[in-house]
Amino acid sequence: MSASVERPSETPAEAAARRRRGRNWALLAVLIGLSVLFYAMTLVKLGHRS
């Protein structure tokens, strides 16, 4: 898998900015996913104790 495919009309700086934007979105998705997972895990663990 390679993400090094450049779009013909893109300058290197634009390509780098696009990749950085993609990385940031991916990181946001991971952070949201982890927050939801830990929230749900906490609810389950608390439910077991009560």
Place this chain on the structure above:
Amino acid sequence: MRDSTALLADRGMGVARSVPAPEGVFADPVMLGESSAADWFALLKPRVMSLVVFTGLVGLLLAPGSLNPVLALAAILAIAVGAGAAGAINMWYDRDIDALMRRTAQRPVPAGRIAPEAALGFGVTLSVAAVMLMGLATNAVAAAVLALSIAFYVFVYTMWLKRRTPQNIVIGGAAGAFPPVIGWAAVTGSVDLLPVLMFALIFIWTPPHFWSLSLFAHADYARAGVPMLPVVAGARETRRQVMLYTLVLVPLSLLPWALGRAGAIYGASAAVLGGFFLFSAWRVLRDAQDERGVSRTGDAPAKAAFRFSILYLFLIFAALVVDRLGGWAG
């Protein structure tokens, strides 16, 4: 921190894309080849991860007792991330030989899209996170076995065995055999006979699987100086070993049924799948070859055996689950 171009150059590796920097925009050529999210995902070896996740899930489903679905999801995520993290550390350590092999030269580290030290940091961070997540979601036994599997893959296989002995994947294969044990331990907090049998199944399956691949990828390994069996002992001996390990694998795969840990659906499936595996190993052994053992068919039987071995593992583990759902197990 030194830039990764210099680090790669130190190791005799060319950076694949060193586009000249536009004046005043990017001083560092690595910045131009900035990594994408897909590059970081590729560090986790997603194709290997899918088999690991599946076998881990089977261990979890077969274990007696139950686990809350949220915690089960967290456990599977921890197994996936742990396996991926070990893969990332492997890519950091093997960046020099990866750059020499056609199959791996475009991986993010040898291609210069991710700096080696960043890949290492990513792998170590995810390893710790995966073990912590497993411990928090399930129990200490599952977390400990997960940590052991990561350490085994990194230290025993990658750093110790891979470059030293043709038995590298025989012993190192244990790293990939842990997931069903981890899945089982996540539910029960202990290890029983059935997960040990599943471990043994993957352990013995690994050599014929990997040596089938190395039969048609041996030029890559030879170029990189990795002592895979075809490089060290030749293709003829490798074909013999593929057959021998398959001969051990088939009766071993019947043990869960013979020992009453799985029912008739599994037993019949294992027998049929084993028959197909034996047939494909036999075709590898009888492949038309010259006096040096070089295949005259372009290693077509080895390619077919490699593809079938992946299907085999998926199907035989699926058979265990179907068997349990069918209520045939004792």
